[in-house]
Amino acid sequence: MSMLTDLRKRYLSDPAFKVFKQVLPPLSETEREAMEAGSVWWDGELFSGAPNWNTLLTYPQPTLTAKEQAFIDNQLMTLLDMLDDYQIVQEDKDLPPAVWAFLRKEKFFSLIIGEEYGGLNFSAHANSTIVARIATKSLSAAVCVMVPNSLGPGELLTHYGTKDQKDYWLPRLAEGKDIPCFALTGPEAGSDAGGIPDKGVVCYGEYQGQNVLGIRVSWNKRYITLAPVASVLGLAFKLYDPDGLLSEEEGVESKEDIGITCALIPADHEGVELGERHDPLNLAFMNGPTRGQDVFIPMDWVIGGQDYVGRGWRMLVECLSAGRGISLPALGTAVGHLAARTTGAYAAVRKQFGMSIGKFEGVAEPIGRIAGQTYMLEAARTLTTTSLDMGETPGIVTAIAKYHMTEIARRLLNDAMDVHAGRAIQLGPMNYLGHHYFGMPVAITVEGANILTRNLMIFGQGATRCHPYVLQEMAAASDPDTVKGAEDFDRLLAKHVRFAVGNSAKSFLNAFTRSRFNRAPVSGETAGHYRQLGRMSRALAVAADVSMLTLGGALKRHEMLSARLGDVLSHLYLASAVLKRYEDEGRLAEDLPLVNYGVQYCLHQCAEAFDGIFANFPRKGVGLTLRSLLFPLGMHYAAPNDTLTLAVAKTLIVPGAQRDRLSHLCYVGEAASDPVGIMERAFIALHDVKEIETKLAEAIKRGEIPRKVSLTEKLQIALSVGIVTEGEADKIHNAEQLRQQAIQVDHFAADKFKKGGLQPGKAA
Known part of the structure; x- marks a missing residue:
């Protein structure tokens, strides 16, 4: 050892070593597992x-395979055309039976399951793109699709299941025969998932007429998406072995507190309670509680089998990357694309003081935020899915994506609501922002609350x-x-x-x-x-x-x-x-x-x-x-x-390729009733008559056409003096009709709502 090294050890590293051991923060087992799980990217x-x-620049560019692109162009577009979000949320409180059947048939619930089990085996980038596209049309439908493809039985089985478990469950999940949910959180264990009170005890019990080693488990879970319609329940609980039965099986030292364990339980198993619903901010995705009291399950229902008892926390932390890195950032990005496409169009279509409101700097400021930060959201979405498609599990990167992309989306949605004003606060089939406004807090609070x-x-x-x-x-x-x-x-x-x-x-x-x-x-x-x-x-x-x-x-x-x-x-x-x-x-x-x-x-x-x-x-x-x-x-x-x-x-208030690229995930329906399609058609039509409007404005300025008369009268005068042609007048009329349709809000008959103290048309 050199003199310099000896001096360094004596006067620097040895004292520092002693201090470091003293100040080293005590780590619980769950903290240590969370710290060590995943990868650094x-x-x-x-x-x-x-x-x-x-x-950074040599990381692969995100791309879709031919199979993924075909699915997006065909099955996904068919699904989007089927969705009526107002009907889903305000009328039925559920997806239509035809949509549920289509989701099962076309394997929307098995995007991440391997092809050998009948799944689609899509990339993280494709998974994210599909969820984001759905979310621009219906958050309720998007949540129903994203949950089976993020943290849940499908992913856990893929990574940790035994061969028998994979061979039985994965084909059933891929074909839609079974709908999964995963029960982790409860009334007093949300972000602190390591503190779950749900308990299982190793014991012997009867199953299919035989006395087998298993677990008697009790749980009380809340906020579980798809629980009301699930046919198979993934369950996380703390496992204890007070009688050392696992040690007898394995020939190892007894350990009473085994740790967090994950199991897969058929929903029709005796003692399992499912079916009740929560009301998640009036959205229509299935969410509800599940309970069980002293329910006996055989040991081979533990995901991964007996070898994986006590390893559930690490399994969950490593698999959270799907929810944090794919699904929730996809929802945030979807809000950006929807806000960008519609807010720019509305700012051009809506007029105040005789000109489009987008020309006012006070309105252009939030539109600028929407444009600049939507570009950033899409960039973060694709970079994050790139990490996952490279085989990485970067817990910090996915946490960054989840937190900031959902928070940015919340701010952009507020900006979009401000610009739309009354157009955004009246719920009805024409409103394409209202349900997203309800839904963003859901993304903020799940998969690790944003504050934590x-x-x-x-x-x-x-x-x-x-x-x-x-x-x-x-x-x-x-x-x-x-x-x-x-x-x-x-x-x-x-x-x-x-x-x-x-x-x-x-x-x-x-x-x-x-x-x-x-x-x-x-x-x-x-x-x-x-x-x-x-x-x-x-x-x-x-x-x-x-x-x-x-x-x-x-x-x-x-x-x-x-x-x-x-x-x-x-x-x-x-x-x-x-x-x-x-x-x-x-x-x-x-x-x-x-x-x-x-x-x-x-x-x-x-x-x-x-x-x-x-x-x-x-x-x-x-x-x-x-x-x-x-x-x-x-x-x-x-x-x-x-x-x-x-x-x-300006990128959002002028039609063109750049606007299309900036908002390419936003669904624009061709149906006459599609609300985004209505706004888009008005936007394009008004842009196409700008030169004609300029001719009218110049004629008004010269005094050839009166300023304070109706548009119809202005056009009649313009036609009579040859300022516009009949074809140009028709284009102006058509554009104005589309504009009027686009700026309207929904109204309903009085008897649609419960009557209060005052009756319509009656004096107090």
């Missing part, structure tokens, strides 16, 4: 302080999981072989110190060089974005190291600090997605305003988060020190300015 690069941008995801998961797990050294240092500090642990810790600490010092020095230098010497994988206008994101990555690495060093195990109790650090990581990911999409789509010049908007928005959010970190750091003086080190000249990262906002808004 691009999030690890962003946490490194020096992301390799070429790695932001405050505890993204940075709380990311700091340990994505950091190049911390997880290894924790492993060294907890090594029962203290000598070996100390040696490993010394080696890791030396690397960690070099890592931290290097990032600190480069962060300080970035402030005075405007990051111009940071690496960028491309040239042109977007090169600067990569350099600025590199600076933010280094600043995050430094702030994370300082936070963990000064707060130790107390960091996880400072949830607002953890949330802000997570916000930096999250917006680095979202900005990366925007840049990746721009490259994947061929660096289209017309998309540059959208790219600039997305990256500037993310950089501004990073700066806001850092400002909150510095101002509220729990240790006195640390925040000021960090601010002086990382941003000594201030944080000059402004939100997108008015000029850029107005530029991106």
